[in-house]
Amino acid sequence: MSTSKDLILARIRVANQVGRGDGQTRSAADADAAYAALSRDYLRAHHDTGIVELFAERAADYRAVVERVPETGLAAAVARVLAARSAAVSGPIVVPDGLLGGWLAELPGEITLASDTPPLSPAALDQTAGVVTGCAVAVAETGTIILDHGPGQGRRALTLVPDFHLVVVQAAQVAADLADAFARLDPARPHTLISGPSATSDIELIRVEGVHGPRNLHVLVADA
Numbered sequence: 001m002s003t004s005k006d007l008i009l010a011r012i013r014v015a016n017q018v019g020r021g022d023g024q025t026r027s028a029a030d031a032d033a034a035y036a037a038l039s040r041d042y043l044r045a046h047h048d049t050g051i052v053e054l055f056a057e058r059a060a061d062y063r064a065v066v067e068r069v070p071e072t073g074l075a076a077a078v079a080r081v082l083a084a085r086s087a088a089v090s091g092p093i094v095v096p097d098g099l100l101g102g103w104l105a106e107l108p109g110e111i112t113l114a115s116d117t118p119p120l121s122p123a124a125l126d127q128t129a130g131v132v133t134g135c136a137v138a139v140a141e142t143g144t145i146i147l148d149h150g151p152g153q154g155r156r157a158l159t160l161v162p163d164f165h166l167v168v169v170q171a172a173q174v175a176a177d178l179a180d181a182f183a184r185l186d187p188a189r190p191h192t193l194i195s196g197p198s199a200t201s202d203i204e205l206i207r208v209e210g211v212h213g214p215r216n217l218h219v220l221v222a223d224a
Contacts, residue, residue: 062196
């Protein structure tokens with residue numbers, strides 16, 4: 001039975017044989033056929049069940065605030081989180097184009113919303129209380145949120161400059177692992193991977209938050 005090492009060495013041999021021109025090597029077509037014939041019975045996911053629970057646990061490990069709420073209570077949860085943020089920090093909440101209107105249906109009147117159309121300047125973004133977005137997919141195994149900056153997610157600066165980011169993750173958007181997540185994404189789009197609030201420990205291993213993104217990440221996981 002072939003081992004993983006045998007398979008890896010077979011690929012290397014096939015790749016090295018192409019293009020030598022010594023009459024002893026395989027053609028590119030033969031190499032492609034040999035490569036395609038290699039077994040790819042990979043373990044695609046380490047977790048088949050409980051991936052929403054795992055995502056919530058792993059995201060919280062990164063010091064994100066994670067709440068699981070029923071889909072029917074999502075608007076109320078968004079209103080509660082944004083009201084608390086607006087009470088603590090002055091400035092509007094930025095809402096990207098395409099955000100589902102139902103998510104904001106229960107916002108109290110004292111919350112000020114700002115559009116990013118036309119695009120706000122970095123200085124203006126820095127003066128906001130935060131931003132609320134959706135996401136493209138979330139990864140259970142790593143607790144990562146992936147944005148592809150489609151409708152309801154906004155441009156990259158929108159989720160990097162404000163100090164507070166509220167993300168809505170729908171349960172159906174949670175993938176088991178990176179392979180599963182990447183299979184759901186369009187490779188032609190830009191992608192931003194978020195694993196917890198912005199933080200670095202580059203200097204003397206002292207954790208500093210908010211260096212290259214928001215210091216506060218709040219995640220609402222909406223269960224169907």
